[in-house]
Amino acid sequence: MWSALSKPASSISRVSLPELLRRRRTKLILKIFRETAELSFPTPVEIYRRLLALQESDYVKLFEHSKTLAGMLMKNGSLAVVTNSTKRMRKELGLPSLMFNQHEVKKITAATELLKIMGREK
Amino acid sequence: MKRYTLFSGCMISTKLPFVEALTLSTLRKMDVGVMTLKDWSCCPEPTMIRMLSEKAWYALAARNISIAEESKCNILTLCNGCLTTLLKANEDIKENTNLRREMNAILGRVERDFKGSVEVKSLWRFLYEDIGTKKLRELVKKPLVDFRVAIHYGCHMMEELKLYDNIQDPKALRALVRILGADVADYPDGLKCCGYPLSPINRDLSIDEAADRLRGVYEAQANCLCVLCPACYLQFRLALRRNRQLKVKLAYYPELLGSAMGVLPTLQQRSREDVPHRRPSDAC
Numbered sequence: 001m002w003s004a005l006s007k008p009a010s011s012i013s014r015v016s017l018p019e020l021l022r023r024r025r026t027k028l029i030l031k032i033f034r035e036t037a038e039l040s041f042p043t044p045v046e047i048y049r050r051l052l053a054l055q056e057s058d059y060v061k062l063f064e065h066s067k068t069l070a071g072m073l074m075k076n077g078s079l080a081v082v083t084n085s086t087k088r089m090r091k092e093l094g095l096p097s098l099m100f101n102q103h104e105v106k107k108i109t110a111a112t113e114l115l116k117i118m119g120r121e122k
Numbered sequence: 123m124k125r126y127t128l129f130s131g132c133m134i135s136t137k138l139p140f141v142e143a144l145t146l147s148t149l150r151k152m153d154v155g156v157m158t159l160k161d162w163s164c165c166p167e168p169t170m171i172r173m174l175s176e177k178a179w180y181a182l183a184a185r186n187i188s189i190a191e192e193s194k195c196n197i198l199t200l201c202n203g204c205l206t207t208l209l210k211a212n213e214d215i216k217e218n219t220n221l222r223r224e225m226n227a228i229l230g231r232v233e234r235d236f237k238g239s240v241e242v243k244s245l246w247r248f249l250y251e252d253i254g255t256k257k258l259r260e261l262v263k264k265p266l267v268d269f270r271v272a273i274h275y276g277c278h279m280m281e282e283l284k285l286y287d288n289i290q291d292p293k294a295l296r297a298l299v300r301i302l303g304a305d306v307a308d309y310p311d312g313l314k315c316c317g318y319p320l321s322p323i324n325r326d327l328s329i330d331e332a333a334d335r336l337r338g339v340y341e342a343q344a345n346c347l348c349v350l351c352p353a354c355y356l357q358f359r360l361a362l363r364r365n366r367q368l369k370v371k372l373a374y375y376p377e378l379l380g381s382a383m384g385v386l387p388t389l390q391q392r393s394r395e396d397v398p399h400r401r402p403s404d405a406c
Contacts, residue, residue: 058323065322066170073171073182077163078132086136093143098135101161104232108185111228112178 067118074109077102126248127157127190129208131201132164133352141352144380145200145245151261151383152253157195162186165204168278169319172207177224183211184225187242188234197242200376202278202351208242209282244282246350246375250294251286255301263384265303271378272307272344272370273299274335274358276351277315289313298375299348302382307344311335316354332361336368346371348378 072079077100080086090097109115128149130142149156163182164171172179187208190197199205215222216238225236243251249258273295280289287294292313296306317331336358339347347370349355358372380386 061323062170063173066174069167069170070174070178073164073166078136079164079167080132080136082136086139090135090139093139095135095139095143095146096158099160100132100163102163104161104185104234105163105182107231108181108228109175109178111231112175112181114175114178117174 070109070114070118074106074114075102076100077105124252125155125157125193125195126198127159127193127195128245129162129165129186129190129197129199129201129204131199131204131352133203133356134200138352138355138374141200141374141376144374144376144385147385148376148380148383151385152257154253156198157193159189159193159195161189165201165207168203168206168210177228179207180211180215180221181225181228183207184215184229184236185232185234187212187215187240188229188236191237191239192234194239196240198248199242199244200352202244202276203353205242205244206278206281212238212240212242244279244350246295246298247282247286249298249379255297258298258379259301262302262382264382266378266382267303269302269304269346269378270307270344271299271304271346271348271373272309272339272342273312274316274339274347274349274354275313276349276354277319279350295348295350295375299378302378304346304378307339307342309338309342309344311338316351316357318353318357321357328357329361329364332357333365333368336361336365336370339370340368344370346373346378348373348375350375 069079072081076082078098082098082100087097126149128142128145130139130145134141146156163186165186166172166179166182168179171182187197197208199208215225215236222236222238229235275283275292275295283289283292283294299306311334314335315331316335317328320328320331336347347358349358349372352374355372355374362368362370362372377386
């Protein structure tokens with residue numbers, strides 16, 4: 001387990017704001033993983049148990065990955081890019097065109113701390 | 123009569139649109155009125171986005187729910203991730219007055235409002251509880267008699283499954299597969315994770331996890347793995363490509379349902395070696 005999580009607050013008081021935010025997020029992901037792992041107890045979700053035991057460098061990878069996803073969400077309104085291939089497939093299947101509303105997604109995320117956490121706040 | 127909208131989510135609508143098309147076709151055959159709504163966004167994704175900002179996660183989910191509320195439609199989900207997000211956000215915001223006030227202040231910026239007037243269900247729960255196995259059985263035209271199906275639930279289904287089934291020994295999905303004429307195969311790891319959450323850290327390890335599940339399916343002498351989540355589907359598709367000796371068909375539940383209802387050419391017509399099956403609509 002990442003040892004910084006168990007340090008007293010005074011010992012991390014001189015770290016930078018991004019670092020503090022990163023640690024806060026890490027605590028949140030631990031909470032989410034624990035919730036998911038406990039949901040299916042006593043049939044353990046082994047992966048989530050493994051995630052709970054990850055090293056610091058792995059958490060950094062997860063954190064960076066989540067920032068990439070959030071960037072895609074804000075840019076496209078979805079986590080997947082609507083390619084020409086997607087449009088063609090949907091048309092062949094008689095499905096309506098996709099119109100993710102990235103304009104409203106941007107306005108809503110701007111009202112939260114997401115941009116700050118991603119280091120994009122002006 | 124209740125009205126519904128199908129929330130396909132961004133992974134299904136972009137990467138697996140045949141699942142969306144099949145679901146709409148089967149629901150129409152059941153005379154279920156399904157409205158298509160515009161302006162969705164990602165649900166948003168239940169772990170990574172929530173990890174970054176729980177407030178943004180709730181607010182974006184509340185926005186999606188408010189779109190359904192404007193059209194007075196209950197939400198049906200096809201993806202376990204969308205299900206977890208929309209179900210939890212809907213319940214939490216309904217129950218927590220302060221959270222609701224905070225969310226409506228944010229939604230006010232885009233002239234929307236969360237009223238708490240609709241319900242969120244997975245397609246599977248809807249089929250089991252609202253359509254019912256009796257009616258579904260009547261709709262089966264081409265029973266899947268040669269199929270021995272293992273079910274992979276997916277971690278994020280548990281949030282809802284605990285509301286209507288026993289999560290330590292789930293029955294509903296087994297019933298939904300059996301009424302299609304297929305045999306259900308028990309295998310030891312059906313409730314374990316497919317490995318997808320590990321993929322940003324170690325892709326190979328995550329695929330190995332999926333391959334472990336597939337070996338359990340194969341050893342249980344199942345010839346088909348039924349999944350209910352796009353992340354699991356993509357994960358198992360990749361694991362099957364790397365383990366071609368495991369002769370297991372991969373099918374999203376609506377494929378099995380559509381095949382048994384005669385909406386699809388029967389799965390039996392496809393080659394057993396056609397693993398994982400690809401169709402023109404699945405070229406992503």
